[in-house]
Amino acid sequence: MQKIKISKRFITWVLLIGSALLMFVFVACTSGNQTPSQAPEKITIAYQPGMNYANLLIVKEQQILERQFPQTQFQWQELSNGAAIRDGIIANQIQVGASGPGAFLVGWDKGVGWKILASLNYSEFWLITKNPNIKSIKDFKPGMKIGLPSLDGVQAIVLRKLAQKDLGSPTALDENLQVIAHPLGLQSLLTGQIDAHFTTPPFEFQEVEKGGRVIIKSSDIFGKTSIASLFATEKFYNQYPEFGKALYTAIVDATKLVNEKPDEAARILSQMDRGKVSQEQYKKWLTNKAVAYGIEPRAFLKCGAFMHEIGMLNKQPKSIDELILPPLKGVGGD
Incomplete structure (x- = not known):
């Protein structure tokens, strides 16, 4: 039987190529684990009753987020007040909450770590x-x-x-x-x-x-006020920035729809209620002069200064930049 001679150089090349392939497989596998997901497996978004959340409810009814993040399970939850939503954020049972400046500022003061993703509504109360x-x-x-x-x-x-x-x-x-x-x-x-x-x-x-x-x-006291806004913790936003940006964009689009096409917005809201409230009634509410929608945070600093003055806060925000998440940078607010 003829012996096959294998040179040392050949063996060296085989070992080098094998090592390179193993390294490639290792990097490919581990890099996938290091890349942050676009959204978690489950997200709970909480809000309160009323017209203040119409733009958010349009996002819900049209399933904009569900279509964009099909691997994520969305739960929409209506709660009675901002304190309950704040407690849910603290317990990590709620990832995004919609509430007013009072409950938000109390949570901010106590270290909840949440910030404003977008204002929703400036309606008078x-x-x-x-x-x-x-x-x-x-x-x-x-x-x-x-x-x-x-x-x-x-x-x-x-x-x-x-x-x-x-x-x-x-x-x-x-x-x-x-x-x-x-x-x-x-x-x-x-x-x-x-x-x-x-x-x-x-x-x-x-x-x-x-x-x-x-x-x-209310407008006689603090002027134009964000009676409802969307909040999320900075940690959650930094972990899932693509989701945060997508939610912000969805709110911007829904707000534009409410302001520019109230008939269409009213139709969607009536559809959400299965006709319990008519499209005509929703349009009447949406176009009432006491109702207004916008994404720019308003009156947080005024509320914070007064709450600090009377002892409801241990500290007060000096700039809106202390309170907002990246999508709102440069948008304005007070």
Whole structure:
């Protein structure tokens, strides 16, 4: 049998090529693990009742995110107030939450680590009563109840600002406050179980239609205010920046739709409600002069300064840049 001679040079080349192939396979496998995913396997987005979230609800109804991230399971959850949403963010049960500046700033102050992805809505919110003896906040007596969604929400901040000015103390009405979700507050006002209700569209419109009188408008206190905005933790955004940018873009597009094509927006919202509220009614609400939508954060610094002044915050933001995520850089806000 003839012996085959293999040179040392050949063996060296084989070993080098083999090592290179192994290294290529190793890098290919490990680099896939190091690249961040576009979105997690599951995302919960929480919001509250009312017209303030119309642009977000359009994103939900049209399944814009579901189509863009088909491998992600989306859960949409309606909660009664911003404090509940904040608790869900802290517990990592909610990844994106929609709320007002009060609950957000309390969480920011306590180190929740969340920031603003986009504002949603600037609508006025009104304090409404059916009691003929109540003309202003000076007429509230002990035992009279003022319904609002939470004790650190923007409604409570506005009341404390007025109480400081008109009653001499920001906490003068605190004993009158009763936490109640907007829909239940509507029914409680109409049936006389509470004396006043500090609420948002469309509930304030429905209360006025049923004989309620407006005694406070939020715009008279803090001016143009982001009553609803989208928040996420900075950690979550940095882990999934592609999802964060996609959600921001979806909100921008939905906001433009609401502002420029209210008929189409109303049709989508009515479809979402399975016709319980007509397209015509939604359009009437969307085009009411008290309703406005936009992505620029407004009045966070004013609210933060007042909340710090009365001891609700240990620190106050000096610039909107302290509070926003990258998509809002350069957009503006205050």
